Amino acid sequence: MEVINTFMTWIFKNRIGQIEKFKNNPLEIQREILFRLIHTAKDTEFGKKYHFRQISSYKDFNQWVPVHDYEGIMPYIQQTMKGQQNVIWPTSIHWFSKSSGTTSSRSKFIPVSPESLEDCHFKGGKDMLSLYVNHYPETKLFTGKSLSIGGSLQTNPLDVNKNSFSGDISAVIMRNLPKWAQLARTPGLDIALMSEWEEKIEKMARETIKENVTSLTGVPTWTLVLIKKVLEITQSSNILDVWPNLEVFFHGAVAFGPYRELFRNLIPSDGMHYMETYNASEGFFGIQDQKNSEELLLMLDYGIFYEFIPLDQHGDHEEKIIPLDQVETGKNYALLISTNAGLWRYKIGDTVKFTSTRPYRFKISGRTKHFINAFGEELIVENAENAIANTCKMTGTSISNFTAGPVYFGENQNQGTHEWVIEFIEMPADTDAFTRILDDELRKLNSDYDAKRYRDMVLKLPIVHFASQGLFEKWLKSKGKLGGQNKVPRLANNRDYLDEITKLL
Known part of the structure; x- marks a missing residue:
């Protein structure tokens, strides 16, 4: 086995040169990827519809090819699933990745081409x-x-x-x-x-x-x-x-x-x-390339062309879409991809925040639909996960899962709050202290949340349910979503998940 280990280690080390190449020439590599994708798919139904043969610049691509969410591209995918080929990609597609990302009742089926x-x-x-x-x-x-x-x-x-x-x-x-x-x-x-x-x-x-x-x-x-x-x-x-x-x-x-x-x-x-x-499901996007780091290297030569939508403009009638060379560090972006499986300008629903542009490194900051902004607090998944991690460390506890959502203003109250369900592996000795520390950590991490918490004027102290192990597994099982890629939604801007889960407490 030692001989095999030595040989395999040598084999895998040889790829580093190619990784360094796209780290040093990211924009050139991305341009090559874009036009290779367009050229390859020019005679597909999609390529003909959007004039791929006439596209000669990123400006053309941006102007002629529309942005798609899953509902927008689903008809093309369903055609392919029924056996029609050359719809969105020229090579035959027989595999589809089933993705829910959360536990919504409708599953997504993402094409997986040989490429x-x-x-x-x-x-x-x-x-x-x-x-x-x-x-x-x-x-x-x-x-x-x-x-x-x-x-x-x-x-x-x-x-x-x-x-x-x-x-x-x-x-x-x-x-x-x-x-x-x-x-x-x-x-x-x-x-x-x-x-x-x-x-x-x-x-x-x-x-x-x-x-x-x-x-x-x-x-x-x-x-x-x-x-x-x-x-x-x-x-x-x-x-x-x-x-x-x-x-x-x-x-x-x-x-x-x-x-x-x-x-x-x-x-x-x-x-x-x-x-x-x-x-x-849509592609392999990032790998941690540094020891003891929470940053991921954006992998640029995998047949994926990246674009980005500033999160504060996501969902606007005229969204601003930018290519890689225009991203800035410290800002949240919704991720837009065109791929060698026939996804064209597709919103995958994830948000990222760049920490570096030389090379392009980033952190996953959340989901475009997973946030709480019922009161202008703009709480994203990154805030919630970091606050939970810090609180667990400070209280000597550990968790297996959590979710949170809003509690809206009532008839006789002018304040709202957030309600959390946290499944613990090690319960805190003092639940009130855990709640206060969690609130403090959220305030440190999110200035909008902190502003709304000022003197309880808009948001009161969070409500936290301290659940024992098995709660979320029970809920997932009740939804027929146990296992696989199905995950508990961390945050929601409504009470759909919360109301279901709290009934099981």
């Missing part, structure tokens, strides 16, 4: 390993296996085309991995792609206990569930008793801050590393 699999999702996974082995050249990563928690697959939900499949992006990727990559992971696909999550976690735990696991890949929430199941079965005090050579957790999908201390308790090793990725 997006190979040149985006697979490439992102390789670059993740490349950056890791360059940070840690003495790694023994390839002497063992990667434990990856994937979703599940289904046949085409339209039931009119048996030659296409849908599922969580993790499951789509896993099902299409080359043989060498399949050999390097655990558990087998028969377990990894199961749809019944309670049975799946049990079988995953029992199967992987026998393996030499050196890395974990997945969403923090479900990874914790699996780790706890392994500890329960083995009666071990920490996971290193089971997997002594475990050295890295590649994580994504939700902010890691609230979970960091919990992982450190379960994996008590200074040699354990954590590396964040931003791999969504």
Whole structure:
């Protein structure tokens, strides 16, 4: 295994030169990507409709090709799902990533072309390993296996085309991995792609206990569930008793801050590393390229052309759309992408904030639809997650999930507030103190929230429900959304989620 480890480490190190190339020439690379996409799709139905053959500049592209949300591009996707090809992309598309992002009743089905699999999702996974082995050249990563928690697959939900499949992006990727990559992971696909999550976690735990696991890949929430199941079965005090050579957790999908201390308790090793990725159904966008950093490097050569909408103009009748060279650090932007799977000027619903433009590094700041602004407080997910993480650290507690929304003015009151439901792994000793500290942290992080909290004139102290473990899992299960890419919405500007969840308290 040492020989294989040495060889694989050398292989992955060789990609660093290409990463440096797009870091040093970001605008040139992005221009090449845009015109390659346009040229490739010029004879598709979409390309003909929007005159791709006549586009000769970014100005033309910006002027002629409309911006799409999911509802706008859905008819093209549905045509493709029914078996029609050359609609939005010239190569045949048979895979669709099922994405809800939250727990809304309507699922999104995102096309996954052969190019997006190979040149985006697979490439992102390789670059993740490349950056890791360059940070840690003495790694023994390839002497063992990667434990990856994937979703599940289904046949085409339209039931009119048996030659296409849908599922969580993790499951789509896993099902299409080359043989060498399949050999390097655990558990087998028969377990990894199961749809019944309670049975799946049990079988995953029992199967992987026998393996030499050196890395974990997945969403923090479900990874914790699996780790706890392994500890329960083995009666071990920490996971290193089971997997002594475990050295890295590649994580994504939700902010890691609230979970960091919990992982450190379960994996008590200074040699354990954590590396964040931003791999969504629509594409692989970012990788943490620096040690001990919360910033992600924008991956610019994956067949994705990026544009941005300043968040304060998002949803306006005439939104201002800017390319990469016009973004500024410290500002929130809604992300707009055109991809090698046929998504054209597509709003994915995520917001980002750039921390650097040389190279382009950023943080995920939230969702365009996940915020609370019922009283002008403009509370975004980034504020909430950082406040929760700080509060947990200060109170010696740990959580597994949370959500929050507004409590509106009533007939006999002129103040509103925010209502939180927080699921704890370790409950605070003083719940009143936890609530006050959380409020203080929110005020420090968000000046608009702080202004509305002044002397309780607009917003009162938050209402916090202290829930024990299992609440959110129970709610997700009731919605038929247990597992996979489904996540609890952190914030909502209405009470739809809150009213459902608080009924289960």
